[in-house]
Amino acid sequence: FKPIDYPKPDGVISFDRLTNVAFSFTNHEESQPCHLKLKDPTVPIRVNLPDYAEPAQRYCPAGVYEVVEDEAGPRFQINFQNCVHCKTCDIKDPSQNINWTTPQGGDGPNYPNM
Numbered sequence: 738f739k740p741i742d743y744p745k746p747d748g749v750i751s752f753d754r755l756t757n758v759a760f761s762f763t764n765h766e767e768s769q770p771c772h773l774k775l776k777d778p779t780v781p782i783r784v785n786l787p788d789y790a791e792p793a794q795r796y797c798p799a800g801v802y803e804v805v806e807d808e809a810g811p812r813f814q815i816n817f818q819n820c821v822h823c824k825t826c827d828i829k830d831p832s833q834n835i836n837w838t839t840p841q842g843g844d845g846p847n848y849p850n851m
């Protein structure tokens with residue numbers, strides 16, 4: 738395929754991903770268990786990364802999923818605090834390996850300006 742060259746956000750009418758996440762005022766207490774459960778924690782790096790360049794890094798609108806390179810090799814990181822509860826990952830993961838569960842009561846996006 739031919740990659741689409743999207744214009745960079747201008748900060749006036751379009752914004753980068755994490756700025757848009759900030760508009761949701763989402764919040765999850767950091768000490769709670771991660772509400773995004775992997776059925777098999779090895780699948781993101783063992784299967785999804787070589788086969789699909791781990792698409793969770795791109796389809797999650799909140800940038801929750803990252804593949805981090807460290808000395809031991811690539812590692813799958815879940816920044817669950819940023820989750821905006823869209824449940825895309827529960828549906829779109831090519832290995833059907835992510836299960837969105839309900840987080841601690843009251844936590845999540847807030848959208849106070851809507």
Ligand code: SF4
Nearest residue numbers: 797820821823824826
């Ligand atoms: S539910 Fe949506 S925002 Fe939360 S991790 Fe999944 S894709 Fe990202």
